[in-house]
Amino acid sequence: MKQSPRLMSHLQRAEDHVQNAQESWDATDLSRCAECVEYLRHAADELLLAQQFTGESDVPSAEMAAKAKDRLQRLHSSVNRLSRLVDAAMGFHRRLALDTGMEEAVTSESNG
Numbered sequence: 001m002k003q004s005p006r007l008m009s010h011l012q013r014a015e016d017h018v019q020n021a022q023e024s025w026d027a028t029d030l031s032r033c034a035e036c037v038e039y040l041r042h043a044a045d046e047l048l049l050a051q052q053f054t055g056e057s058d059v060p061s062a063e064m065a066a067k068a069k070d071r072l073q074r075l076h077s078s079v080n081r082l083s084r085l086v087d088a089a090m091g092f093h094r095r096l097a098l099d100t101g102m103e104e105a106v107t108s109e110s111n112g
Contacts, residue, residue, distance in 0.1 A: 004064060010050035011071050017043035018078045025082065027089040036086050043079050047072065 021039035026032035054068055 004053070004068075007050055007053035007068055010046045010053070011068065011075070014043045014046035014050060014075050015071075017046060018075060018082070021082050022078075025085065027085070027092075030090070030093050033086050033089050033093075036082065040079055040083055040086070043075065047075055047079070 017039045021036045021043065024032050024035040024039060050068075050072060054065065054072065
């Protein structure tokens, strides 16, 4: 059981970051989207570290290995899902800013 504590600690930290990302998620607030991105980056880093300890020799039993693999897959799915939501929200805000900027430019041209 020499490596499993590190594996489990990385998985726990990744889960904590994903939970923080979910709690910070707000599609209507760009600063909250940016906060969510930071949590997702930290979660992804922890997942990469956790994957280093998922080899057969690092996990004391097949049952623990299966549970760790399930947690990894679930966390990957959560990170991917939230990443797509953040990308969509940020894209919407960028488009809205462009549209708003263009309208102001058109208005100032016709008035000036």
